[in-house]
Amino acid sequence: MKNMPRVLVVEDEPAIAELIAVNLRHHGFAPTWAMDSETAQRELDAVLPDVILLDWMLPGESGLSLARKWRKDARTKSVPIIMLTARGDEADRVAGLDAGADDYIVKPFSTNEMLARIRAVLRRRAPEQAGGSVAIGALLLDAATHRVSYDGQPLRLGPTEFRLLHYLMQNAERVHSRGQLLDKVWGDHVFIEERTVDVHVKRLREALGPAGSLVETVRGAGYRLTAQPLAQARPASAD
Ligand code: CA
Numbered sequence: 318m319k320n321m322p323r324v325l326v327v328e329d330e331p332a333i334a335e336l337i338a339v340n341l342r343h344h345g346f347a348p349t350w351a352m353d354s355e356t357a358q359r360e361l362d363a364v365l366p367d368v369i370l371l372d373w374m375l376p377g378e379s380g381l382s383l384a385r386k387w388r389k390d391a392r393t394k395s396v397p398i399i400m401l402t403a404r405g406d407e408a409d410r411v412a413g414l415d416a417g418a419d420d421y422i423v424k425p426f427s428t429n430e431m432l433a434r435i436r437a438v439l440r441r442r443a444p445e446q447a448g449g450s451v452a453i454g455a456l457l458l459d460a461a462t463h464r465v466s467y468d469g470q471p472l473r474l475g476p477t478e479f480r481l482l483h484y485l486m487q488n489a490e491r492v493h494s495r496g497q498l499l500d501k502v503w504g505d506h507v508f509i510e511e512r513t514v515d516v517h518v519k520r521l522r523e524a525l526g527p528a529g530s531l532v533e534t535v536r537g538a539g540y541r542l543t544a545q546p547l548a549q550a551r552p553a554s555a556d
Pocket of ligand 1: 330372373374375
């Protein structure tokens with residue numbers, strides 16, 4: 318039996334929502350439409366989707382605020398969110414990623430671009446569902462239960478940060494360029510800029526708290542996760 322991925326489309330413009338839904342259905346997805354934040358919340362409470370397409374500009378609560386809220390909620394925090402936005406400048410895109418979105422699509426977009434991005438976030442999710450645990454010093458990641466802890470203290474990570482950490486831990490001590498990380502962690506990076514890696518590394522460090530220094534920036538080369546960080550030598554105010 319074919320399992321059709323469920324897509325929650327949060328979009329207040331019926332014409333756009335309808336076009337998205339028709340295309341999704343045509344390509345083997347099961348879309349649900351919510352035209353405002355209350356309806357979206359009701360849909361989420363009823364059935365957890367595999368991915369959320371979230372319009373930035375909504376009447377009432379904004380998509381940005383919804384993304385932030387859902388990312389904090391234990392039940393919804395692992396559901397990938399793709400922001401739909403008419404805004405094109407970098408500050409807004411970074412704000413979307415900072416709010417917890419996994420990706421964004423700038424309107425107007427083609428069906429192919431939308432499908433490619435949805436498939437990419439679903440693909441990225443798949444590997445972490447299999448697999449055991451990996452430990453680097455006091456940092457422990459259990460891929461099966463999706464749990465991360467440091468010194469026995471549980472840590473909360475968004476889905477992209479979890480994948481990034483998983484990859485870095487499986488390949489510890491090695492330096493990875495931004496392009497390599499996009500390849501390995503994001504999978505399909507046709508539409509993703511290298512700046513995205515920096516945003517997620519920053520969020521990963523914040524989520525790791527005291528273990529954040531294990532993720533090192535290697536100047537001019539990229540990033541690595543190391544059991545012996547040199548970060549104590551870095552000024553406290555660094556990024
Ligand atoms: Ca809108």
